[in-house]
Amino acid sequence: DIQMTQSPSSLSASVGDRVTITCRASQSIGDYLNWYQQKVGQAPKLLIYAASHLQRGVPSRFSGSGSGTDFTLTITSLQPEDFATYFCQQSHYPPRYTFGQGTNLQIK
Amino acid sequence: EVQVVESGGGLVKPGGSLRLSCTASGLTLSGYTMIWVRQAPGKGLEWVSLISSDSTKMNYADSVQGRFTISRDNSKNSLYLQMDSLRAEDTAVYYCARELSGYGRPCDYWGQGTRVTVSS
Numbered sequence: 001d002i003q004m005t006q007s008p009s010s011l012s013a014s015v016g017d018r019v020t021i022t023c024r025a026s027q028s029i030g031d032y033l034n035w036y037q038q039k040v041g042q043a044p045k046l047l048i049y050a051a052s053h054l055q056r057g058v059p060s061r062f063s064g065s066g067s068g069t070d071f072t073l074t075i076t077s078l079q080p081e082d083f084a085t086y087f088c089q090q091s092h093y094p095p096r097y098t099f100g101q102g103t104n105l106q107i108k
Numbered sequence: 109e110v111q112v113v114e115s116g117g118g119l120v121k122p123g124g125s126l127r128l129s130c131t132a133s134g135l136t137l138s139g140y141t142m143i144w145v146r147q148a149p150g151k152g153l154e155w156v157s158l159i160s161s162d163s164t165k166m167n168y169a170d171s172v173q174g175r176f177t178i179s180r181d182n183s184k185n186s187l188y189l190q191m192d193s194l195r196a197e198d199t200a201v202y203y204c205a206r207e208l209s210g211y212g213r214p215c216d217y218w219g220q221g222t223r224v225t226v227s228s
Contacts, residue, residue, distance in 0.1 A: 031212070032212055032213065033212070034212055034213075034214040034215070036215075036218075041220065042220060043112065043203070043217075043218040043219055043220045043221070044203070044205075044215075044218045045218075046214050046215065046216050049208075049211065049212035049214035050211045050212030050214070051212070053211070053212065055214070055216070087152070087153060089153075089214075089215075091212060091213040091214065094158070094213060095143070095155065095158035095167040096155065096167075096169075097143070097145075097155040098155065099145075099152050099153035099154070099155075100152065101151075101152040102152055102153075
């Protein structure tokens with residue numbers, strides 16, 4: 001199975017900051033990379049699909065980039081509601097989807 | 109309001125069984141591939157099982173193959189996971205999710221999860 005290495009595992013930032021989370025695949029996955037946000041006790045929420053496409057309704061301060069093995073999720077101008085856990089998912093080899101370990105974004 | 113709700117989790121002894129359900133309101137599950145994903149305490153997400161929209165294709169992670177059975181009832185807008193021969197390592201929060209067939213195959217709706225604890 002493809003291994004997804006996500007970093008950092010935790011991150012402290014302030015409202016208004018710009019943050020970047022990275023995800024690396026153990027082999028090329030093209031652009032079959034999705035990003036999700038999860039808050040405690042809530043369902044995961046799709047943010048970015050196919051590496052760089054913003055899901056409908058998601059604020060434009062979220063963006064994704066990358067292809068092949070290296071991907072990034074960037075949040076510009078952090079808002080209080082953005083403090084959550086973020087994880088990536090490769091969907092290049094269905095059904096054996098794999099996920100990053102998650103990044104816990106906390107308020108500094 | 110769109111809601112996806114999992115149910116059926118609980119505490120079960122090793123070797124026991126549970127049947128998880130996933131039901132949606134304000135959202136159709138029929139016509140879409142559905143998956144189950146789990147998250148063990150302190151671990152990342154792990155794909156568990158997948159079922160195609162017409163139930164002709166079902167796949168399982170190696171860790172649950174032969175013990176878990178996925179099914180669906182499109183008339184009830186529901187998804188199920190029959191879990192038999194449960195082990196301690198099956199302890200996790202189980203999520204169902206709807207997979208889009210388009211670019212990137214993302215999961216656009218997830219439930220909040222149901223907790224399964226396997227312990228004597």
